[in-house]
Amino acid sequence: MTYTKEQVSAHLNLLKGWTLVEERFIERKYIFYSFMKGIAFVDEVATISEAFNHHPLITIDYKTVILRLTSWDVGYLTAIDMKEAQQYNEAFEKMCPEERECEVEVMKNK
Template identity: 90%
Template structure:
């Protein structure tokens, strides 16, 4: 069942970095230190997406990865979009955390 605009706004307040675009999608831009880190993130996004059987639109622009979600069958956004967006955020945070640990260990 698709969310109302108010429900989408409520969820977006809890999802770091995600915004509503074109009144149909939620979108977030993730920026990485290198091209290959972005590609590694896309691999993780693919794994998460397969588990949900719900796939985002993905744009790779050098070190920036842009994800867009919507539920086409429902005609708008649903709980699955919000849950998946949260998991993408968690994967990104984990990746960044691991990168910071690696930098500290090399110092």
């Protein structure tokens, strides 16, 4: 079951750093202080994604990792997208407990 726009908005208020993009994706941009830290994070994202059997679009640009989620099969966002985004946040917080290790910037809607 897809979420309504209101449900998406309510969930995004609870998901640190995630924004609605192009009216069908949620997206978060993570900036790391080292390339290898970003790659280790992507490895963790892959493990989480396999467990959900639901995979994000991943962009790696040196020390920046951007994740985008949507439920392609239903054409919009669902509970699985929100649950998975929360697990990515938890993985990030576990990897980067101190601000000096990683830095996050939120993507702004264009």
